[in-house]
Amino acid sequence: MTAIQRFRELHKQEDPLLIGNVWDVQSARIYEKSGYQAVATSSSAVAFTLGYEDGENMSFDEYFYIIERILKSISIPLSVDLEGGYGKTAEEIVLNISRLAKAGVVGINIEDSVIIDGTRKLLSTHDFHEKLNAVILQLKEQNIDIFVNVRIDPFLLGVDNTIQETLERIEIIERVGADGIFVPCITEVQDIENVIKTAKLPFSVMCMPELTDFQTLKKLGVKRISSGNFLNGYIYGQLETALKAIGEAGSFSPIF
Numbered sequence: 001m002t003a004i005q006r007f008r009e010l011h012k013q014e015d016p017l018l019i020g021n022v023w024d025v026q027s028a029r030i031y032e033k034s035g036y037q038a039v040a041t042s043s044s045a046v047a048f049t050l051g052y053e054d055g056e057n058m059s060f061d062e063y064f065y066i067i068e069r070i071l072k073s074i075s076i077p078l079s080v081d082l083e084g085g086y087g088k089t090a091e092e093i094v095l096n097i098s099r100l101a102k103a104g105v106v107g108i109n110i111e112d113s114v115i116i117d118g119t120r121k122l123l124s125t126h127d128f129h130e131k132l133n134a135v136i137l138q139l140k141e142q143n144i145d146i147f148v149n150v151r152i153d154p155f156l157l158g159v160d161n162t163i164q165e166t167l168e169r170i171e172i173i174e175r176v177g178a179d180g181i182f183v184p185c186i187t188e189v190q191d192i193e194n195v196i197k198t199a200k201l202p203f204s205v206m207c208m209p210e211l212t213d214f215q216t217l218k219k220l221g222v223k224r225i226s227s228g229n230f231l232n233g234y235i236y237g238q239l240e241t242a243l244k245a246i247g248e249a250g251s252f253s254p255i256f
Helices: 003-010 025-033 043-049 060-071 090-103 125-141 162-176 189-196 214-220 230-249
Strands: 017-022 039-041 078-081 107-111 113-116 119-122 147-151 180-182 203-206 224-226
Touching (some): 003 147, 017 025, 025 039, 025 060, 039 043, 039 060, 043 060, 043 230, 060 078, 060 090, 090 107, 125 162, 162 180, 162 189, 180 224
Parallel strands (some): 017 039, 017 224, 078 107, 107 147, 147 180, 180 203, 203 224
Antiparallel strands (some): 113 119
């Protein structure tokens, strides 16, 4: 079984795939050591590590270097958060995906929102369909086998008619032949139930303070759960707390 086949199977198992979001080799190795079945980059956490704000401000080449280092350091499957694709055209996006696939990446996340003048905005359903359809058609034409998980942001952005907007975008994702659906910031059990019952593809959610427990998500039919950049933020918050304690103690004793 290839790594990509293995990754696809992880979305069919009874328990949801708890995927570890990573930003460097060290974080990826810790997830693997802890028994995680797969990891995925958090683009925002990688961007913060390199001194950028999220939103494709780092170059794809800078991102790709980190991705390659992670790939060479772990044996479990790696998916990549590709944001909007790091390209203005379907051709540019597919070229990036091709590089990732050749390097050994098994999946990508690509999203239906873009940053315009520092503000995240949803693509119209028409533009979203045109972009996603063009990317997937070219991937098929070039025989690039990779798990395409599509992130849709109505809940993240709190748009009007959130459920209906989400359902329309799910229909587009399934029609063009993607592999998975990812709805960040959906947290209410009733909302998940209302949306997931129409979904035919593996459904993913993301860690949020109000998100229910893993067992309930399993019963609802969720197939993948990610942590986004929250653990990255938590870890560096702990570092800040430790540094404050060292300063107050006048020694390194607080970390031992």
